[in-house]
Amino acid sequence: MNSSFIQPDDLLNSIDFDYVKIIDCRYNLEDKSKGLRLYKNSHIQKAIFFDLEEDVSGPTQQNGIGGRHPLPSKEKWEKTLSEHGIRNEDHIIIYDSGELAYAARCSWLFQFYGHKKVQILVGGFTSWKEKGFPVTDQMERTKVSTYQAEPRLEWIVTMDEVKEISNGEKEGILLDSRAEDRYKGIVEPMDRIPGHIKGAVNVPWMLAVKDGTLDEPDNLKKLFRDIPKNQQIVVYCGSGVTAIPNVYALASIGYNNVRLYPGSYSDWVSDYSNEVEKNES
Incomplete structure (x- = not known):
């Protein structure tokens, strides 16, 4: 479960490859819709938005059993990735605003379900913008795929x-x-x-x-x-x-x-x- 990081310059140089998939998982615990608003305003080219509660967590249960952000089931995770056109062989690069926690959760989840190539963008979206790298407000259109997850329950x-x-x-x-x-x-x-x-x-x-x-x-x-x-x-x-x-x-x-x-x-x-x-x- 070792983490892997990528510098903004290296992402810029590889962004056009078809196998590179970028995940925007910005979030704010006090303002749960802020991440999506930020994404709609501007994000890295090709980025797909993953919401902490809707995509990177499963549904909460009555009386708090399972916690506030339980892991999504294998079936839910496969459905989410397939709907976004993510394939098992893709190289996944994940960013948040730069605090690391949300990108780390998403990265760990990819690895927990068996994905091989996962990296976190150093400094997140903040670092990307500070370098003057291009951003867009255009939504990424994706083709449906068939993703297969293999959970590592020993983790x-x-x-x-x-x-x-x-x-x-x-x-x-x-x-x-x-x-x-x-x-x-x-x-x-x-x-x-x-x-x-x-x-x-x-x-x-x-x-x-x-x-x-x-x-x-x-x-x-x-x-x-x-x-x-x-x-x-x-x-x-x-x-x-x-x-x-x-x-x-x-x-x-x-x-x-x-x-x-x-x-x-x-x-x-x-x-x-x-x-x-x-x-x-």
């Missing part, structure tokens, strides 16, 4: 597996990727109850990112220096989106047993019997 864990680690029944590290104040339970703007999964440690995802890409390896090694490499690392956030930069960061510095809890904290607190800790000091 994810269920709530039950997280419970085993949290209760000390199974070895593993629970890594909370949210901001420190949410981890400590000082604030909680989105989910039912503030705090974190019992036993989890905190490394905010923003600390692993610099200039729209992962930070330098030496800095990442310092950031994760207290996380052992000889145990399974289960990474979570609020809903399985901003955890992905940490998943990629850990993999980039040699952590080989890293898995995502897709439902994350929003799934965890949907079960009232699950223990939540706070550390408000």
